Amino acid sequence: MDYQGIIAKYKDVPGGIIEAYHAVQKELSYLPEEVIVEAAKIFNMPVAEAYGVATFYSYLSVEPRGKNIIRICESAPCHIAGAAEVIAALERELGIIMGETTSDGKFTLEYTECVGQCQSTPVITINGKPYAGVSPAQIAAILAEYR
Amino acid sequence: MAEELRIVLRNYGKIDPLNIDSYIALGGYKALEKARGMDQKGLIEEIKQSGLRGRGGAGFNCGQKWQFAYMAPAEQKYVVCNADEGEPGTYKDRLIMQNDPQSLIEGMAICGYAIGANQGYIYCRGEYPYVVEVLNQAIAQAKDKGVLGDFDIEVRMGAGAYVCGEETALIESIEGKRGEPRFKPPFPPAQGLWQKPTIVNNVETFANIPVIVDKGAEWFAAIGAPAYPGTKVFTLTGDINNKTFFEVPTNTTIREIIYKLGGGIPGDRKFKAVQIGGTSGAFIPEAQLDTPVAFDAMAAIGATLGSGAVFVLDDSRDIVDVVTRIAGFFEHESCGKCAPCREGTMRTAALMEKIEAGEGANDDIALLEKLGRVMSYSCLCGLGQAAPTPVLSTIKHFKADYNAKLL
Numbered sequence: 001m002d003y004q005g006i007i008a009k010y011k012d013v014p015g016g017i018i019e020a021y022h023a024v025q026k027e028l029s030y031l032p033e034e035v036i037v038e039a040a041k042i043f044n045m046p047v048a049e050a051y052g053v054a055t056f057y058s059y060l061s062v063e064p065r066g067k068n069i070i071r072i073c074e075s076a077p078c079h080i081a082g083a084a085e086v087i088a089a090l091e092r093e094l095g096i097i098m099g100e101t102t103s104d105g106k107f108t109l110e111y112t113e114c115v116g117q118c119q120s121t122p123v124i125t126i127n128g129k130p131y132a133g134v135s136p137a138q139i140a141a142i143l144a145e146y147r
Numbered sequence: 148m149a150e151e152l153r154i155v156l157r158n159y160g161k162i163d164p165l166n167i168d169s170y171i172a173l174g175g176y177k178a179l180e181k182a183r184g185m186d187q188k189g190l191i192e193e194i195k196q197s198g199l200r201g202r203g204g205a206g207f208n209c210g211q212k213w214q215f216a217y218m219a220p221a222e223q224k225y226v227v228c229n230a231d232e233g234e235p236g237t238y239k240d241r242l243i244m245q246n247d248p249q250s251l252i253e254g255m256a257i258c259g260y261a262i263g264a265n266q267g268y269i270y271c272r273g274e275y276p277y278v279v280e281v282l283n284q285a286i287a288q289a290k291d292k293g294v295l296g297d298f299d300i301e302v303r304m305g306a307g308a309y310v311c312g313e314e315t316a317l318i319e320s321i322e323g324k325r326g327e328p329r330f331k332p333p334f335p336p337a338q339g340l341w342q343k344p345t346i347v348n349n350v351e352t353f354a355n356i357p358v359i360v361d362k363g364a365e366w367f368a369a370i371g372a373p374a375y376p377g378t379k380v381f382t383l384t385g386d387i388n389n390k391t392f393f394e395v396p397t398n399t400t401i402r403e404i405i406y407k408l409g410g411g412i413p414g415d416r417k418f419k420a421v422q423i424g425g426t427s428g429a430f431i432p433e434a435q436l437d438t439p440v441a442f443d444a445m446a447a448i449g450a451t452l453g454s455g456a457v458f459v460l461d462d463s464r465d466i467v468d469v470v471t472r473i474a475g476f477f478e479h480e481s482c483g484k485c486a487p488c489r490e491g492t493m494r495t496a497a498l499m500e501k502i503e504a505g506e507g508a509n510d511d512i513a514l515l516e517k518l519g520r521v522m523s524y525s526c527l528c529g530l531g532q533a534a535p536t537p538v539l540s541t542i543k544h545f546k547a548d549y550n551a552k553l554l
């Protein structure tokens with residue numbers, strides 16, 4: 001993948017490193033080491049600092065992740081609405097536990113805090129797309145859209 | 148009372164958010180035109196007189212803040228919209244941006260004219276990529292129409308860090324750094340983005356601006372509670388019949404929000420507690436439900452208005468379990484820059500887990516209280532200062548729930 005090309009597009013954007021990371025992650029779903037080294041060069045900062053930025057934000061990842069990132073909100077409103085049962089259903093359906101990636105590299109399960117869709121709880125997101133008011137029974141059908 | 152009054156959500160459902168013409172047809176961008184016909188001082192004075200106070204949590208007088216930035220001498224100044232909306236249970240800024248993005252943009256442009264800034268930024272949380280798209284389209288349409296004049300706006304997307312809602316952390320993040328809060332002073336209106344005078348206001352604050360310019364300070368100041376006039380948008384979650392949003396005048400009481408607008412508690416359950424203003428708010432017992440939601444009335448009972456999140460718990464809920472989860476939130480979201488918060492949120496979470504697991508003793512409660520007090524005055528930013536509030540307020544009002552789990 002031409003990550004150099006993507007990062008270069010943000011070269012003249014002041015403070016644009018986070019935007020560049022978002023753009024790379026959209027393609028690769030994580031930030032490999034060479035991306036961080038390249039970003040440090042383009043944005044004229046020490047590699048340690050570019051790495052520091054990449055690891056500060058929970059939506060940026062320096063570890064490989066699956067193609068589809070499933071996040072489950074565990075903030076209090078979703079917590080009391082039964083987020084734990086949704087988590088159990090996701091883990092069962094995918095055969096992995098929270099924080100893991102399926103062996104075919106298709107799905108990663110992550111926790112998140114509130115994603116601002118609390119009009120109907122609990123909430124999960126897949127690649128940023130929210131599914132509000134989900135029940136364990138709906139999980140299989142939702143995942144089918146991405147299989 | 149307890150009637151909805153839509154000021155910031157005035158165009159909700161009435162316009163096509165992706166078509167600027169429908170906004171203009173309802174009088175959109177008249178206020179900006181009017182503002183540009185006023186002199187800057189007069190405009191700022193008008194905002195000040197309206198009594199509008201920030202809707203992002205701190206409740207600072209908006210016009211006053213603009214005046215600081217106006218008076219700061221600098222070639223370059225910035226207008227920043229705080230659209231980080233990280234408070235659990237809150238989605239009111241999203242409602243505004245998705246349904247009426249132009250009113251936010253118009254509010255920012257008015258601020259730009261007032262303080263002498265030609266560049267704006269909207270810092271939108273990473274959880275809302277679909278809102279970023281709406282904003283970018285809306286900005287492009289406003290530019291095409293030429294309504295913004297020389298004022299430009301760029302959208303930046305956050306990446307999942309609650310602390311970036313704190314204005315100086317947000318500024319660091321726009322600058323492409325780790326989102327760690329700065330030491331204050333200097334405050335942003337003196338030295339903000341790239342050390343230039345900067346106004347950071349919440350989405351809901353900006354959305355109020357065009358109406359105030361249009362209808363005048365006096366009109367606005369007469370709505371709701373005199374010390375915190377206007378309306379506030381509330382989002383209701385938890386054990387409540389109407390899990391939805393409401394915009395009401397600020398002299399509405401908590402009881403009216405829960406029982407009149409919210410429709411009360413589902414089933415035959417009883418009310419137990421309500422946490423207002425987001426996850427760092429106090430838990431409020433039945434006895435205090437007649438408090439008006441306005442900023443100062445809430446502060447008087449040790450609670451906050453905050454973001455306007457209303458999280459209701461019925462009598463079947465386990466307060467210790469909920470507060471343990473909240474303690475986990477703060478442990479995760481602490482940025483780690485200062486020791487009282489980095490260590491304090493971790494210890495608080497560990498103590499709460501211990502009590503939740505039935506392994507805690509009276510000493511642990513005393514320790515939680517002491518730790519909470521120390522954090523509230525020694526942490527660098529509002530995150531660490533407010534993190535103990537849910538713990539302290541539930542120990543105060545719901546001690547029996549703790550006692551039931553002690554060894």
Ligand SMILES: Cc1cc2nc3c(=O)[nH]c(=O)nc-3n(C[C@H](O)[C@H](O)[C@H](O)COP(=O)(O)O)c2cc1C
Pocket residue numbers: 200201202203204205206207229230231232233234309310311312313314315347348349350352353528529530
């Ligand atoms: C930890 C923390 C998180 C915050 N999150 C937000 C937020 O998500 N949105 C917001 O507008 N203000 C937030 N604030 C308040 C901002 O620091 C700032 O006071 C506000 O953006 C000023 O705008 P206003 O005067 O219009 O309210 C937060 C503050 C703290 C300490």
Ligand code: SF4
Pocket residue numbers: 310327328480481482483484485486488489526527528529530531532
């Ligand atoms: S109080 Fe917490 S979030 Fe704020 S600066 Fe200190 S460590 Fe960071």
Ligand code: FES
Pocket residue numbers: 073074075076077078113114115116117118121122123235236237
């Ligand atoms: S609390 Fe889960 S989406 Fe808001």
